[in-house]
Amino acid sequence: MASTEQRLSALREYLKTLSAGQTTFIVEGGGEFHTSKDPFAYLLEHGAYTPDGRRIVLYPHPIEGIDALSLSFYQMIDEAIEAGKLELPELESDEP
Template sequence: MKKNFDIRLAALREYLKSLSADETTFVVEGGGEYHTKEDPFNYLMQHGAFTHDGKCIVLYPHPVEGVDPLSLSLYQMLDEAIGRGRLELPTLESDEIGGKALE
C-alpha cells in the first residue's frame, strides 16, 4: 500500500512541475489564469498589470507562510505593483564613502 502511495505522489509532483515549468502564472479578473515566459518582475515593468489582450491582472499567486523574509518582501513588492498597475523601481542612491558619493 505504501509503495503505491509513494509512486502516485511522485507522479503527482512531476505533473505539477511540468505545468508551471519556466512560466509565470498570473490570475486575471474573472478568475482566469494568464501564463507568460517572462518572470513576474520583468512582465510587470514592461507591460504593467495587464495581459496582451487587455485583461487586468489581479494576483500573482505565491506562498505566504514558511517564506524567508527577503522572498516575502519581493512577493509583497509584486502585490503592490499589481495594485498600482505597474512595477516601478525606486531611483537608486549611492552610498557615500569618505564624504563623496560613488558614481
C-alpha cells in the first residue's frame, strides 16, 4: 500500500493539473482539452472541436444534487456536444 507521502505527492501532482477558472472538456480517446472560456461560450464560437481538430465528446459536470436551472444548462451543453455545435434559436417576440 502506498505511503502517506506518496499519496500526498500524487494528490499534489493531480492538483497541479487542475486549472482554476478553466473549462475542461473530454475529447475522443479520453484526453482532456482545457480552455479559458466557459463551456457555453466555447461551444458557441468553436463547436465541439478543439483548435487542433479533436472532437469534444463530454463536458464533465454533476448530475445529482443540482438545481433545475443548472441541470437544464448542463443538458443544453450535452446536446450541443452531441450535435457538434451550439445553435441558439431565433428570438421571438410578441407583436407590439
